[in-house]
Amino acid sequence: MPLLMDRSVLILGGTAEGRTLATALAESGPPAFRVISSLAGRTREPLRPPGEVRIGGFGGVDGLVHYLRAERIDVLVDATHPFAERISAHAAAASAATGLPLLVVRRPGWTERPGDDWRRVPSLAAAAALLPRLGRRVFLTTGRQGLAAFAGTDECWFLARSVEPPGPPLPRHLEVLLDRGPFTVDGELRLLRDHRIDVLVSKDSGGADGKLAAARERRIPVVLIDRPPPPPAATTVDSVEAALARLTAVR
Numbered sequence: 001m002p003l004l005m006d007r008s009v010l011i012l013g014g015t016a017e018g019r020t021l022a023t024a025l026a027e028s029g030p031p032a033f034r035v036i037s038s039l040a041g042r043t044r045e046p047l048r049p050p051g052e053v054r055i056g057g058f059g060g061v062d063g064l065v066h067y068l069r070a071e072r073i074d075v076l077v078d079a080t081h082p083f084a085e086r087i088s089a090h091a092a093a094a095s096a097a098t099g100l101p102l103l104v105v106r107r108p109g110w111t112e113r114p115g116d117d118w119r120r121v122p123s124l125a126a127a128a129a130l131l132p133r134l135g136r137r138v139f140l141t142t143g144r145q146g147l148a149a150f151a152g153t154d155e156c157w158f159l160a161r162s163v164e165p166p167g168p169p170l171p172r173h174l175e176v177l178l179d180r181g182p183f184t185v186d187g188e189l190r191l192l193r194d195h196r197i198d199v200l201v202s203k204d205s206g207g208a209d210g211k212l213a214a215a216r217e218r219r220i221p222v223v224l225i226d227r228p229p230p231p232p233a234a235t236t237v238d239s240v241e242a243a244l245a246r247l248t249a250v251r
């Protein structure tokens with residue numbers, strides 16, 4: 001097949017979905033896709049998907065528009081984390097400015113199951129305000145950038161898990177666990193037991209997750225932070241399979 005038939009896809013990633021989609025597209029064809037994955041550069045040793053990888057911000061909507069034009073991108077895929085609100089808004093604005101199709105891949109949020117004791121809150125600040133009434137030994141899985149919201153919650157002790165070390169402001173009583181998922185239910189159960197955790201805080205990220213199953217089993221309350229609103233007016237799918245079907249259908 002002539003190279004001229006290749007279509008260039010820019011995947012805004014930093015998620016398992018972004019990597020899986022890049023892998024599937026890189027292996028699909030003919031005609032082949034030119035796949036570029038974009039990562040924000042938050043972690044020092046990111047998991048690199050196959051294909052081309054670029055790292056770092058674009059410099060706002062204008063920078064993204066410039067990049068899309070310079071690299072002759074045909075399709076923009078937003079496979080970023082459901083809580084990465086800014087880059088998703090930029091992707092929507094850049095798609096509107098260039099007329100390029102935008103496909104959003106968003107895994108579904110979690111739904112409560114029998115045995116769960118969840119409190120849904122709209123923000124990290126609301127989670128921090130609620131915590132002292134629920135427990136004193138908190139497992140915090142909201143990522144290092146969210147720790148500042150808990151800096152004034154002195155009544156609680158926190159075990160915070162993140163890929164990279166967090167920076168100030170930090171909670172006064174804090175232990176940091178540097179680790180990267182996926183995590184098993186057994187491992188999470190051990191962690192809850194060893195640290196005598198009595199409440200879990202998580203974003204409603206969706207996807208496979210051992211910590212929620214472990215909290216259910218140990219009857220520990222969970223404070224779940226609601227997702228921000230999805231990006232406006234884009235074609236949205238809830239799985240990599242559906243994204244792949246869309247992309248290969250228009251090839």
Ligand code: NAP
Pocket residue numbers: 012013014015038039040042055056057058059060061063064079080081083084085086087088090142143203
């Ligand atoms: P954000 O607040 O939505 O974005 C902040 C800025 O970071 C953007 O304006 C953009 O800079 C840059 N950026 C973000 N994602 C990018 C990407 N994939 N490629 C190039 N630049 C990107 O993002 P965030 O919440 O800090 O998340 C950063 C990355 O981590 C995302 O890619 C996301 O998928 C991943 N992640 C986030 C979370 C979370 O809880 N937020 C969890 C797991 C993984 P410019 O304006 O300069 O272009």
